[in-house]
Amino acid sequence: MPSKKNKRKRPERPTIHPKNKYSDNPPDFSVLASLYPSLKPFVFHSRDGRPRIDWTDFNSTRELTRVLLLHDHGLNWWIPDGQLCPTVPNRSNYIHWIEDLLSSDIIPKNNNNGDIVRGFDIGTGANCIYPLLGASLLGWTFVGSDVTDVAVEWAEKNVKCNQHISELIEIRKVTDCQGDISIEDSNCGESVNCENKMDGNATVVEEAELLPSSSFDPPLDMNKKYSGPPLLLGVVRDGEKFDFCMCNPPFFETMEEAGLNPKTSCGGTPEEMVCPGGEKAFITRIIEDSVVLKESFWWFTSMVGRKVNLKFLTSKLREVGVTIVKTTEFVQGQTCRWGLAWSFVPPVRKIISPLVQKNSLSFTLEVWICPSQFNSRVNLSLKLFIHYSNYT
Numbered sequence: 536m537p538s539k540k541n542k543r544k545r546p547e548r549p550t551i552h553p554k555n556k557y558s559d560n561p562p563d564f565s566v567l568a569s570l571y572p573s574l575k576p577f578v579f580h581s582r583d584g585r586p587r588i589d590w591t592d593f594n595s596t597r598e599l600t601r602v603l604l605l606h607d608h609g610l611n612w613w614i615p616d617g618q619l620c621p622t623v624p625n626r627s628n629y630i631h632w633i634e635d636l637l638s639s640d641i642i643p644k645n646n647n648n649g650d651i652v653r654g655f656d657i658g659t660g661a662n663c664i665y666p667l668l669g670a671s672l673l674g675w676t677f678v679g680s681d682v683t684d685v686a687v688e689w690a691e692k693n694v695k696c697n698q699h700i701s702e703l704i705e706i707r708k709v710t711d712c713q714g715d716i717s718i719e720d721s722n723c724g725e726s727v728n729c730e731n732k733m734d735g736n737a738t739v740v741e742e743a744e745l746l747p748s749s750s751f752d753p754p755l756d757m758n759k760k761y762s763g764p765p766l767l768l769g770v771v772r773d774g775e776k777f778d779f780c781m782c783n784p785p786f787f788e789t790m791e792e793a794g795l796n797p798k799t800s801c802g803g804t805p806e807e808m809v810c811p812g813g814e815k816a817f818i819t820r821i822i823e824d825s826v827v828l829k830e831s832f833w834w835f836t837s838m839v840g841r842k843v844n845l846k847f848l849t850s851k852l853r854e855v856g857v858t859i860v861k862t863t864e865f866v867q868g869q870t871c872r873w874g875l876a877w878s879f880v881p882p883v884r885k886i887i888s889p890l891v892q893k894n895s896l897s898f899t900l901e902v903w904i905c906p907s908q909f910n911s912r913v914n915l916s917l918k919l920f921i922h923y924s925n926y927t
C-alpha cells in the first residue's frame with residue numbers, strides 16, 4: 536500500500552509557457568528528419584524507440600535549432616561553429632513572458648510608440664534569437680546590441696536573410712568608448728559624468744523603510760563590479776523610447792564554471808558566456824543604468840541564472856526605488872533560470888495578498904508598491920505584496 540507520504544505529490548510546475556508553440560506540440564524529431572534530410576544524421580532512436588538528439592553534440596543542437604526556426608517560424612538562420620546555440624522552445628518562453636508583462640494591467644499601458652512594440656535586446660548574440668522570435672511571432676520591433684564583431688556580423692546576416700521581418704530589427708554595435716557613460720557609484724565614489732545621474736530622492740528613502748530589509752544579502756564584491764563596455768547607458772540614444780529591454784547575460788565568471796553542465800552542448804565563446812563578476816555584476820549594471828533611463832523603458836527585464844543572485848538583485852532593485860518587481864522561473868529540462876522584471880512606472884492594480892507564497896508556480900507575479908508613488912506620506916512600515924498568476 537502506498538504510504539501517505541507518497542500520495543501527497545507536489546503540484547507539477549509548468550515548464551513551458553502556455554502560449555509557447557511547443558507547449559502542446561513538442562518537436563517530433565522523426566517527422567522533422569523526414570522533412571529535412573540535413574537533420575537525419577543527428578536523429579537516432581533510443582531503446583524505448585523514441586527519436587532523440589544528442590544534446591552534447593553542438594552540430595546536432597545547431598541543426599535542430601535551424602530546422603525548428605525554419606519549420607515553425609519561417610526563419611532562415613545560421614551561426615558559425617562554437618557560437619552560443621539557442622534552444623527555440625525555452626527562448627520563446629522569455630518572449631511570451633514579456634508579452635504577458637506588456638498586456639498585464641499592473642501598470643498603465645505604454646502608448647509612447649502607438650501600437651508598435653519596441654524592444655531592446657542587450658547582447659543579442661550571433662544568433663539574434665530574441666529579435667527574430669519577437670518579430671516573427673508578435674511583430675515587435677527591436678534594437679539588438681552586441682559588442683563582438685562576430686555577433687554583430689552574424690546577427691545582421693540573420694536579420695537580412697529574413698526579408699519579411701528585416702525592417703523590424705536594427706543591430707547596434709556597442710563600443711567600449713560609446714558615449715560618456717560613467718555613472719555615479721555610491722559605493723566606491725567614482726566620478727559622475729552623466730547628465731541624468733542617480734539622485735537620492737525621497738522615494739528612495741521611503742522605499743528603503745517600506746520594503747523588507749536586505750541586510751542579509753551579501754554585497755557585491757567591489758573587485759567584481761562590471762567594468763566592460765556600456766550596456767544601456769550610452770547605447771540607447773537621446774529620445775528613444777522602448778516598451779522593454781531584455782537580456783540573456785553572460786552568466787559565469789569563468790569558462791570552467793560555464794562548462795559545468797555535461798548534458799548539453801550549446802556552444803558559447805568566452806565573450807558570450809563570461810564576464811568579470813558574472814551575471815550579478817552585469818545585471819547590477821543594467822539596474823544602475825535603468826535608474827538613469829527610467830523614462831526610456833516601460834519595463835526592464837533580464838534572465839538570471841542563479842537563484843542566489845536573484846535575491847541579491849531584487850534587494851538591489853528595492854534600494855534604487857523601483858515601483859514593481861516581477862519574477863518568474865523558466866524550467867529548461869533539468870536547468871532552472873529566472874526572469875526578473877522591474878519598472879519605475881507607478882502601478883495601477885491593487886490586488887493584495889498578505890503573503891508571498893514560498894513555492895510559487897512559474898510565471899507568477901510579485902509586485903511591490905511604494906506608497907510614495909501615490910504621493911502619500913504614510914508613516915507606517917507598510918509592505919504590500921501583490922501576487923497573482925499570470926495565467927488568469
Ligand SMILES: C[S@@+](CC[C@H](N)C(=O)[O-])C[C@H]1O[C@@H](n2cnc3c(N)ncnc32)[C@H](O)[C@@H]1O
Pocket residue numbers: 619620621657658659660661662663664665680681682683686709763764765766783784785786806807808
Ligand atoms: C549569453 S550571450 C546571449 C546571446 C543571445 N541573446 C542568446 O540568448 O543566445 C551574451 C551576449 O552578450 C554580449 N555582450 C557582452 N557584453 C555586452 C555589452 N556590453 N553590450 C552588448 N552585448 C554584450 C556577448 O557578446 C554575447 O553575445
